[in-house]
Amino acid sequence: xxxxxxxxxxxxxxxxxxxxxxxxxxxxxxxxxxxxxxxxxxxxxxxxxxxxxxxxxxxxxxxxxxxxxxxxxxxxxxxxxxxxxxxxxxxxxxxxxxxxxxxxxxxxxxxxxxxxxxxxxxxxxxxxxxxxxxxxxxxxxxxxxxxxxxxxxxxxxxxxxxxxxxxxxxxxxxxxxxxxxxxxxxxxxxxxxxxxxxxxxxxxxx
Amino acid sequence: xxxxxxxxxxxxxxxxxxxxxxxxxxxxxxxxxxxxxxxxxxxxxxxxxxxxxxxxxxxxxxxxxxxxxxxxxxxxxxxxxxxxxxxxxxxxxxxxxxxxxxxxxxxxxxxxxxxxxx
Ligand SMILES: Nc1nc2c(ncn2[C@@H]2O[C@H](COP(=O)(O)OP(=O)(O)O)[C@@H](O)[C@H]2O)c(=O)[nH]1
Ligand SMILES: [Mg+2]
Numbered sequence: 583x584x585x586x587x588x589x590x591x592x593x594x595x596x597x598x599x600x601x602x603x604x605x606x607x608x609x610x611x612x613x614x615x616x617x618x619x620x621x622x623x624x625x626x627x628x629x630x631x632x633x634x635x636x637x638x639x640x641x642x643x644x645x646x647x648x649x650x651x652x653x654x655x656x657x658x659x660x661x662x663x664x665x666x667x668x669x670x671x672x673x674x675x676x677x678x679x680x681x682x683x684x685x686x687x688x689x690x691x692x693x694x695x696x697x698x699x700x701x702x703x704x705x706x707x708x709x710x711x712x713x714x715x716x717x718x719x720x721x722x723x724x725x726x727x728x729x730x731x732x733x734x735x736x737x738x739x740x741x742x743x744x745x746x747x748x749x750x751x752x753x754x755x756x757x758x759x760x761x762x763x764x765x766x767x768x769x770x771x772x773x774x775x776x777x778x779x780x781x782x783x784x785x786x787x788x
Numbered sequence: 789x790x791x792x793x794x795x796x797x798x799x800x801x802x803x804x805x806x807x808x809x810x811x812x813x814x815x816x817x818x819x820x821x822x823x824x825x826x827x828x829x830x831x832x833x834x835x836x837x838x839x840x841x842x843x844x845x846x847x848x849x850x851x852x853x854x855x856x857x858x859x860x861x862x863x864x865x866x867x868x869x870x871x872x873x874x875x876x877x878x879x880x881x882x883x884x885x886x887x888x889x890x891x892x893x894x895x896x897x898x899x900x901x902x903x904x905x906x
Contacts, residue, residue, distance in 0.1 A: 596821035596849030596882040600899065619906065625857040629864060654863075656818070656853055661902030665885075665895075668819050668851070688817060688887050690899070715889070760906050767900045774890045 597660075601668040602763065603685055605711070606695035607703025611723040611753035612671035613655050615695065618759045620657025620669060627654050629681070652681060672707070682710055691717035691766050695753065698722060698731055701740060712743065717770055719747040721762040727752055816867045818853040821882040822846045829877050839869055843878060 604612045617624045629652050652673050659667040670685055686692075692711050696704045711718040722729065722736055731739070733748035742748070747765050751758045824843045835843065838859070845858055852870070856863045873879045885895065 596823055598885040598895075599819040599821060599851055599882075600885050600887065600895070601819055625854065627853060627856040627863055629862045654853075658854075659902065659906065661899055665898055665902070666851075667899055667902065668853070670818070670853075685818070688819075688884050690887055690891060690896075756906065760903055764900060764903050767896055767903065770891060771893060771896045771900065774893050774896060777890060 597663065598665045599668060600665070601670055601689050602766065603670050603672055603689050603692040604695065605672040605682075605692050605704075605707040605718075606723075607697065607700070607707070610695045610697045610704060611725075612695055614753040615693070615721070615723075615759050615762075616655055616657040616669045616671050618754060618756045619659060619763065621660060622658050624655045624657050624671070627656075628652070629654060654681070654685075686710075686714060686716055689716065691719075691770055693721050693762055693766060694718050695721045695723050696736065696740070697725065698729075698736065699725070701736070705740070708740065708742070717766065717773065719749060719762060719766045719769065721749050721751045721753075721759075723751060723753045815881065815883060816852050816870055817884055818863060819851045819884045821849045821851050821884075822855065822870060823849045823880050823882070825878055825880060832876050835873070835878065839873055839878075842866070842869060842873065846879060849882070 604615050606612055613624055654673060655671045657669045659669070661667055670689075672682055672685055692707075694704055694707045694711065708718070708720075710716075720736070720740070720742065722731075722733070729750045733750065736742075737746065737748050747769060749762050749765055751762050753759060822842075824846045826847070828843070838861075841859060842855060845855060850858075852863060852866060855870075856866045859866065870879065870881070874881060
């Protein structure tokens with residue numbers, strides 16, 4: 583018992599909210615995964631880019647038409663009366679990275695989806711979480727249910743930090759997506775139980 | 789009026805917020821929960837229609853991202869309107885569960901059990 587539980591139950595009796603990010607390159611299956619595990623159809627909001635913290639200079643070189651909005655989709659899993667888990671698919675394109683910082687705040691961790699036909703499209707996401715010490719697991723989305731490479735081969739190809747979990751999955755299947763999420767939570771539980779708080783990954787910058 | 793001109797679409801929401809583009813409180817996150825105060829306080833200026841729509845939607849707790857989707861407005865616009873409503877005491881706000889580098893075991897176990905039931 584932490585003892586904080588009953589005291590924290592606010593006047594509004596709103597459930598606690600936690601979130602997990604689903605990241606990876608464009609078209610890798612993020613929205614599909616959110617939809618597979620969410621109890622609601624993936625919801626979507628459109629953010630005007632200029633409102634999201636971009637300075638005018640940052641818009642240089644970005645085509646205006648494409649730069650006007652960024653879509654963010656999310657799903658919900660009700661864990662109980664008092665706890666709801668939200669899943670947020672991060673915007674895929676690199677130019678939307680400034681949003682990731684906001685998204686990452688308060689996240690339990692992340693799933694980085696990888697398409698083995700073009701793994702490089704997920705490098706940036708891996709790098710982002712690694713640098714910030716945000717716990718993550720790799721979900722290899724086997725398009726057409728095919729998994730030509732073993733987790734070890736993928737770990738090598740992606741030059742993943744020691745101990746990074748690599749799971750073969752199918753973003754279209756709820757059970758498969760659940761296993762990936764459970765693997766992430768189990769990793770967090772192990773870390774929390776050790777009490778060291780060290781993210782799987784490189785040692786903290788000296 | 790359904791032309792591909794996205795500028796119109798972007799301008800309209802901000803007329804709802806009196807042209808402000810920045811909330812004056814930064815404590816609204818995507819998963820901050822919002823609930824209408826019941827009963828609503830007497831007096832004060834009558835809420836604008838969009839504010840009333842928010843109040844109706846948050847008779848039960850609802851998070852910011854969901855409000856944005858339900859009203860088809862950007863989170864940034866929703867946040868500004870929520871600031872207005874908070875200032876006049878029409879809503880209460882519950883921040884997300886804080887997550888430290890070592891989230892507490894009880895919380896994680898609960899999430900895991902919930903996923904098992906999925
Ligand atoms: N065949 C197959 N198609 C998939 C799979 N996962 C996603 N897709 C499709 O790939 C496309 C991109 O997926 P989406 O979830 O939108 O990618 P996102 O850009 O990462 O959100 C969509 O047309 C999906 O239906 C998969 O495992 N197998
Ligand atoms: Mg998507």
